[in-house]
Amino acid sequence: MQGDATLVFYLIGLTAIMMASNKVRYDLIALIVLVTLALTGILTPTEAVSGFGATIIIMVAGLFVVGEMLDRTGVARTVGDLILKQGKGDEVRLMIPLCVGAALLGSVMSSTAVVAIFIPIVMRIARDTDINAARLLMPMSYGALLSGMLTLIGTPGNLAVSDALRDATGEPLGFFSFSLVGLIVLAGTVLFFAFAGRHLLGPKYADGSDQPRSRSRSFAEMYRDHGVERVEVIRLAQAYEGAAAREFELSAPRILARRRRGPRGNANTSLYSAGMDFQPGDLIVVTGSEAEIASFCDRPGLDHVCSFYDDMNAWIDTLGIMEVMIHPEASVLGQTIEDLEFRSTYGLEVLALKRGSEPVLDFEEEKLRKSDRLLVAGKWTRLDRINRRSRDFVILEEPHERSLSVPNSNKLWIAMIILFAMIGVSLGGMSITIAVILAAIAAVLTGTVTTNQAYRSIKLDTLVLIAGMLPLATALDKTGGTDMIVNALIGMAGEENPRAVMFAMFVLTMSLSWILSNTATLVLVAPIAVNAALSMGVSPLPMAIAVLVAGSAGFASPVSSPVVTLVVNPGGYKFIDFLKCGLPMTLLVAATTLFLIPVIFPF
Incomplete structure (x- = not known):
């Protein structure tokens, strides 16, 4: 069996090299591992493909559907908008909720998806406040990375740790079993960036010239530079009811939309229709020439708020703006906007017409x-x-704003209810796998996602990666490789010192996670850590949690996790930036693991 164990070790090393090279897809590597184990006879074909029948696979698939629900209903974007409102332009007040918000949201949905959603939010905040985006993006991505330390579903690898613990003791991890440890690390992360880390990431202010600009804003400048049409937001500051409301409607330039604050503070945006009622406090989008807008805004009881283009994200779910070109063979050639009755025919308002490089005045009657x-x-x-x-x-x-629109924003509260129900029933004793499946089914039945959207949200490459790596842990155990690693670690750390063995496991997991994926590392190391504790006659719980925490500690490398890799280009980071902030963060997590975990979870 020792020869087979050696072969498994070589296979692990080759897997690490292929993953580190970034030249072979991770899911393909996992399949290569699976096939190799079967062809060499280390595992039977049934054992080699057993990972595809593991409960972790169906659970992760369900979590992808839940994450899609949170994205499509605007839960994630709502968090970002609240951050911008509460931050009020102060860097630390913006950084803290970005970091904490990414961590909390990532604890119940894909942390990679959270970062992808938050990047445009951070860039908009940077543009609006002139704060260097690099000083906000890294804390946000680290917060999302830490989400794996907060809940059982924070990362798929956590489920592998829970399964290893259940197989050995019959008791899996609970939904919030280790949350206290994660919250302490998160608090330390916030303090680090508030007082020191952000100063390592460049100057506080940027001139904004290298920030991505809203495409709609460019449209606006291209047209309004010539004084054609303006699109403005105004507020009704006096009572416009009954006859006054009708008079307002008739005297206004073209009205596009109305946004009204509801009794619970939620904003309801509606496209304009004839006879629409207006109330004090309503925000109205109007379009017209500069003279029309100026004359209209001078009326009593109307307050000019801002250009629509400066506040477009607040209206994005209802009102969009786009530039279209007339096809050379179009059926509308030779007709005017009025002839086409564009608004009633297409349900759209024409704001401007440009011919060649020049906007056209009085375009409504232009053929x-x-x-x-x-x-x-x-x-x-x-x-x-x-x-x-x-x-x-x-x-x-x-x-650019098209990607930020939320198609099912009217079902946000339904998504929140499903999310909290999923967490609640799992805390009440229901299997987390069944709870996730029920949540995914509820998401489809309530229309927060369609069946097709649910299936499309499931990332097969991630499922193949997990299923392909699970047999590697089985092979280690079957060939005696797990026992060899356990004995070696105990021999180095001392059989009477479980804290030292735990720390060795932490270092091993963290080092592998910089090369392998977080999930692959935890699938591999979790059974080793649990077996090490059992062989020493101590509780495997602190050992398992130390490994779990280490799996979400890939701070010092920009390629340790997609969560971190995503912010490299938007933040303009170099490898040294991750070393400067990542190494102190690693020391923070290591100290927490060594001193705090044994206190909270005694051996």
Whole structure:
């Protein structure tokens, strides 16, 4: 068996080299591992593919659906908007909720998805406040990485640790078993960046020239530089009811939308329709010439708030803006905007027309020519519909804000109820696997995601990676490799010193996680850690939690996790930036593991 164990060790080393090279997909590597174990006879074919039948696979698939629900209903974006509102331009007040918010949200959905959602939010905050985005992006990504230390579903690797503990003792980890440890590390992370870490990431202020700009803002500048149409947000500051409301409606330039604050503080945005009621405090989007807007805003009881383009994210779920070009063979050639009755026909408002490089004045009565460009506004569904009329209109480029729109924002509270119900029933004793499946089913039945969207959200490469790496742990155990590693660690650390063995496991896990994926590392190391504790006659719980914490401690390398890799380009980071902030963070987590875990979870 020793020869087989040696072969498994060589296979682990080769797996690490292939993953570190970034030249072979991780899921393909996992399949290579699986096939190799079967062809060499170390595992039977049934044992080699047994990972695909593991409960962790169906649970992770369900969690992808739950994460999609949170994304499509706007739960994640709502968190980002609250951060911008509460931060009030102060760097630390922005950094803290970004870090904590990413950690908390990542604890119940994909942390990679959280970072992807938060990046445009952080970039917008940086643009609006002129704060260097690099000083916000890294704390946010580290917070998302720490989410794996907060809940059982924070990362798929945690489930592997729980399974290893259950197999050995019959008791899996609870949903919040180790949350106290994660919260302490999170608090230390916030303090580190508040007082020292952010100063290692460049100057506080940036000139903004290298920040990505909103495509819609560029549209606005391209047209309004010539004084054609303006799109402005105004607030009704006096009572506009009954006859006054009708008079307001008739005297206003073209009205596009209304946003009204509800009794619970939630904003409800609606596209304009004839006879719409107006109340004090309503925000109204109007469009017209500069003279029309100026004259209208001078009326009593109307307060000009800002340009619509400066506040577009607040309206994004209802009102979008896009530039389209008239197809050279379009059926609308030779007709005017008025002839087409554009608003009633397409459900869109034409804001401007540009011919060549010049905007056209009084464009409503101008006959359309081939290659004319229209700036149109309306519901995203309507904009998507006009996009499908490819024989008449050609979408030149979608605005950046299109990716930020939330298609099912009206079902946000349903998503929140499903999420908290999933957590609640798992805390009440229901199997976390069953709880996740029920949540995924509820997401589909309530319409927060469609069946097709649910299936598309499941990342098969991640499932294949997990299923392919699980047999490697089985092979280690079957060939005696696990016992060899356990005995070696105990021999180095001392059989009477479980704390030292625990710390050795921490270092081993963290080192492997910089090369392998977080999930692959935990799948591999968790059974070793549990067996080491059992062979020493001590509780395996602190050993398992130390390994779990180490799996989410890949701070010092930009390629340790997609959660960190995602912010490299937007933040303009270099490898040294991760060393400067990552090494102190690693020491923080190591100290927590060595001194705190045995106190909270005695051996």
